[in-house]
Amino acid sequence: MPKLGEFGRIERFFAPLAADLPGAYGLTDDAATVQVPHGYELVVTTDALVERVHFLSTDQPEDLAAKLLAVNLSDLAAKGADPLCYSLVLSLPAHAGDYWVGRFAHGLGESQRNWGIKLLGGDSVSTDGPITLAATVMGLVPTGRMVRRAGAQVGDGLYVSGTIGDAALALAQFERTGEVHPYLRSRYRRPTPRVELAGWVRDHAHAAIDISDGLAADCSHLARASNVRCEIDAALVPLSEPAAALLASEPALRDRVLGGGDDYELLIAAAQAPPGTTRVGRVIAGEGAEILDSAGVPITLARTGWTHG
Ligand SMILES: Nc1ncnc2c1ncn2[C@@H]1O[C@H](COP(=O)(O)OP(=O)(O)O)[C@@H](O)[C@H]1O
Ligand SMILES: Cc1ncc(C[n+]2csc(CCOP(=O)(O)OP(=O)(O)O)c2C)c(N)n1
Ligand SMILES: [Mg+2]
Ligand SMILES: [Mg+2]
Ligand SMILES: [Mg+2]
Known part of the structure; x- marks a missing residue:
């Protein structure tokens, strides 16, 4: 089969993902439009995935598509927003050819159906660098209701969704032996964004953050933004x-x-327990965040979380 090329790929693989979204204009124009219902505003988040930084070269294109949307949907859920649509930037080396792109688009299609979102537009470039994927995901909240990192109140409980550490443990196993527990591996390759918690977060949370860098680091981000002390x-x-x-x-x-x-779980400060979450700590007066051992002594971590640069 002859190579599809830039525009052939857009028409074949990506335009179907934009069908039924009127403002995407079938991916045939210079830009797109987003209609925001009266009384709502757009919540916008962007995260990228880079080969050998965020994923392994052996990871499959379908998994990368799911993960790209998941890491962004996780940020939206933390802000109490319901997902609407997304734009996509692909920077691909020659070895990620038409077959790779077809599988990636197939993965996007499955995720779109799962989360009820559509492709709005994007950009495609070729590179001799690593596979680089970026998405900007847009969601809706009633005007003024986005939940912030700031807002945690003294007396709140701290709650996390799901389980913590699965993906990081998978990576530790990859680094050492290559033998990785299948469940931990699936948590690294396909994190589950807690989209179903967005409504609760919007209605009840005082503050929330998506856990991407590490529980300790993201808890510190929430504490600093809220001007409180967080203990886990x-x-x-x-x-x-x-x-x-x-x-x-x-x-x-x-x-x-x-x-x-790499958890892509939510850390929530609230006066009551969000459904299906675990209480891990509390918000008190002061500053900073600590994780305490069973004797109540702060744990010193070699690294509290991931930073770039
Ligand atoms: N290159 C950039 N240009 C503009 N804003 C950025 C850039 N990188 C990060 N940010 C902003 O910095 C803040 C923190 O980013 P980040 O740690 O990536 O958040 P998150 O963990 O929620 O994805 C966010 O408000 C994000 O929009
Ligand atoms: C191959 C590989 N090495 C290391 C990691 C670990 N890692 C890379 S970036 C990152 C933090 C999350 O990514 P980031 O770009 O900071 O997302 P954001 O905080 O912006 O949501 C982690 C834990 C990984 N996922 N894959
Ligand atoms: Mg980010
Ligand atoms: Mg993020
Ligand atoms: Mg980060």
């Missing part, structure tokens, strides 16, 4: 069964769990 009890941090088993056999991996990142 390490023993309360929810672990999956495989993560707990791995940690029991290798206690030193605790730091990876608490500071490794």
Whole structure:
């Protein structure tokens, strides 16, 4: 089959993902339009995934598509926004050819159906660098109702969704042996954004943040923004069964769990428990964030979270 080229790929693989979204104009114009219903505003977030920084060269295009949308949808959920549409930037080396792009687009289509979003537009460039994927995901909140990192109140509980540390433990296993527990691997390759919590967050949370850099680091971000002190009890941090088993056999991996990142879970400060979450700590007067061991002593982590540069 002859190569599709830039415009052939857009027409073949991406235009179908934009069908039914009138403002996308079938991906045939210079820009797109987004209609915002009266009384609502757009919440906009952008995150990129770069080969060998965010994912492994052996990861499959369908998984990368799901992960690209998931990391962005996780930020939207933390802000209490319901997903609407997204734009996409692909920077691809020659080895990620038509077959790769077709599989990536197929993965996007599945995620779109799952989360009820459509493709609005984007950009495609070729590169001799690593695969670089970026999405800007847009969602809706009633005007003025986006939940901020700021807003946590003294007396609030701190809650996390899902389990913490699975992806970071998978990466630790990849680095060492290449033998990775299938559940942990799936949490690294396909994080689940907690989209279903957005409505609760919007109506009840005082503050929230998406946990991407690491629980310890993202908790510090929330504490700083809210001008409060956050304390987390390490023993309360929810672990999956495989993560707990791995940690029991290798206690030193605790730091990876608490500071490794790639969780794409939510950390929520609220007066009551969000459904399906675990209470991990509390908001008190003061500043900074600490994770306490079972004796109540702050844990010093080699790294509280991931930073770029
Ligand atoms: N290159 C950039 N240009 C403009 N704003 C940026 C850039 N990189 C990050 N930001 C902004 O900095 C803040 C923190 O970014 P980040 O840590 O990536 O957030 P998150 O963990 O929610 O994805 C956000 O408000 C984001 O929009
Ligand atoms: C191959 C590989 N190495 C390391 C990591 C770990 N890692 C890379 S970036 C990152 C933090 C999250 O990414 P970032 O771009 O900071 O997302 P944001 O905080 O903007 O949502 C983590 C934990 C990884 N996911 N994959
Ligand atoms: Mg970001
Ligand atoms: Mg993010
Ligand atoms: Mg980050």
